[in-house]
Amino acid sequence: MSSVENVAPQQRRASRTPVLATLVGIAFCGVLVASVAMGPMMLSVSDVLGAIGARFTSSPVSDTQELNMAVVWDLRLARSVTAIIVGACLATCGAAMQGLFGNPLADPGIVGVSAGASLGAIAVVVLQISVFGIWTLPLGAFVAGVGTTFLIYVLARPGREGADSSRLLLVGIAINAIGGSIAGFLTYLATTEQLMTLTFWSMGSLSSARWLTVSITVVPALIGTAFLLMWARQLDLLALGERQARHLGVDVRALRRKLIVITALLVAAAVSFNGTIGFVGLVVPHLVRLIIGPGHRLLLPFAAAGGGLLLMLADLAARTLDPPNEIPIGVIMGSIGGPFFLWMIWRGGANGRAA
Template sequence: MMSLLLMVSVLLSIMLGPMTLPAKQSLLSILDKLFGSDFSQLNAFQTAIIWELRWPRTLLAIFIGALLALCGAVTQGLFRNPLADPGIIGVSSGAGLGAAIAIVLLPASLSYLTTPIAAFLGGLITTLLVYRLAQSQNGGTSVLILLLAGVAIAAFSGAIIGFMTYIANDMALRELTLWGMGSLNGANSISIWLSALTCLGLLMFYQTQAPALNAFLLGEAEARHLGINVEKLKLQLIVVTAIGIGIAVSATGIIGFISLVVPHLVRMTMGPDHRVLLPLSALTGAVLLLMADIGARVILPPAELPVGLVTALIGAPFFAFLLIQQRKRLSTL
C-alpha cells in the first residue's frame, strides 16, 4: 500500500508546482528519459522543469524523509519513549549551529560547500559531547543525564545561533532564516547521492540491530540478561543516528516532526517490532515529506513555502495529540 502511495506521490511531485503539467505527459516523460523516446511530446522548457528542478528535489525528499523517519524510530526505541526525537540528543541544534557559523562567518561564494560540511560536523561533535557528558565513571550512560545534556547543549547552540543572527548581514540573515525553516531547493547530485547512500547504509545497519532494539523495549536490565552489550549498542546507535541526522540537516536544513510523527504512526498501526517498524517508517517518511513538499509548492503559487513550515503544520497538532494521549495513559496508572 505504501509503495503504491509512494509511486503516486512521485508522479504528483513531477506534475504539480507553479506550472502544472498533464499527468499523462508527466508519466510518459519518465519513459522518454529511460528509453530515449519522445512519447510525451513536451517542449524543452517543460522537460527542463521536470528533470532539472522537480526530479532532483523529488529524489531528495524521498531519501531525506526516509532518513529522518529511520533515525526517529531508532531514537524512540532507544529511549523507550514515543515522544522522543533525535533533536533531544543535540544533533539538530548542533547541526544548525555549524550551519549558522558557516553562513555568517565563511565566504558566501563557498556556502554551497562549507554549509553542509559545517552542519554535519556540528551535529556529530555536539552529539559526541552530549554522550560524553552523560557517561559515568564506571562506563555506563544515564539516559536522564543524556536528555538533560541534550537540552543544555540545544540551549547553548540556540544562543550562539541567535548571536550569529544578530551580527549577520542582510543576505546571510535571509539564508540563515530559510535554513532554519528547511528546504529542498538545494537538491543536487551530491546531496542526493550522499543522502541515498546514508539512508540505505543506515537501514541495513539498523535492521541488523532490530532484535536488540526489540529487547531494549523490555528495559536495559532485561536486555543485559539477554546477552546484549547495552553500552556498546547505545553508543553505536547514538553516533550512527547523529551521522544520519547531520547529513539530513546538511542537505535540507532543519525539517521538524518527520522523525517524531512517522515512527509513532507506524507503531500505532503495525506494532513495535523493529524488524517491521524500521522499513515501514522509512517508506512512510519518504511519502510524508514528498507530500509536504508538494503542498509547499501549491499552497501559495507562484511562491514556494519552506517545506519545514508544512511539516510543522502537520506535526505540531499531532504532537499535541500524543501529549494528550500520554497524559490520559499516565492518569490511568
C-alpha cells in the first residue's frame, strides 16, 4: 500500500486542490484568449493582447489596430465575458438546486426554473412593460423565477412521502409544458419584430452580448455566488435530509427560502438577455463532484469556473462551426447535455447514488 492511500481524504483532496485550481485557471485563460481570437475574422494571440493593451494606453493606433480593437473589445470580449457569467450562474445555481432538492438531476432547465424565468422575460417583451427601464427584463425573469422555484419545491419537496427524484422530473415536465404553452400564447400575441427576439430567446444565444448587458448581469451573478459560498456548509448538511440538518443546527426553513430566491436570481441573470441554455447546471456540478468530491466549499467555486469554461467553448463552437452563420448555443448545449443526462440516469445518478 502506498503512503498516499493512508492520508485522510480531506488532506488528499486539499493537496489536489491547488493543482486542479491551477489547471482550471490555465485552461480558462487559454479558452478566453482563443474565444476572443477566433471568429469570422481570425486574429493572432499578439493581435488580441495588443488590442487589449491599446485600450489602456493612449498611444496612436493604425487603422488595422483600430479595427482589431473594435472586434476584440466591443464584440468578442463582451461576448466571452457574458459566456463566463452565464455559465457560472447556471452551474452554481445547478449545484445549489441539487443541494436544495437532494437530487443530482435538479438542473434549472430540467426542473423548469429556466422556463419560468424566460416566461417572465418574454412577458416583459411582448406586453411591453418598461416600468424599471433596462432593469425591467431581468426583474421580470427574477420574479417569475422565484415563483416557479417555489412552486416546484412545494410539489417535489425532498423527504416528503413519494417525493423521490422521479417526482421532481415529472414536476419539471409539467412546468416546462405549462411554461411552453404560455410562451406559445405570448408568441401568438407578439408582433413580427418581437417574434425575432423570441425565437432567438427560446434557443439561447449570446449574440446580443454588449458591455451594457454585462454590467447588468454581473451584479446579480456576483451577489448570488457570494451568498451561496456563505451557505456552503449548510448546503453540505442538507445532504442528510431536512430533519437531520435541523438537528445539527441548520434552520432549514429559512435556508430553503433564501436558496429559492438566490437560485432564481442566478437564473434570471443568466436568461434575461441570453435566453434559455440548458444542461450547464447538470453537467458541470456532476463532473466537479466526481473530481473534487461533494463538499460545497470547493464545489461551488469550481462549478462557477467550469461553467464559464464550458459556455465559452460552446459559444466558440456556435460561432465557428458554420461560418458565417451562428448555430444557437442552446442547440450546442442540448446536443452535449441530452446524452449526458441519459448517461447519468443510466448510471443510477437519479437516486443520488452517483457521486
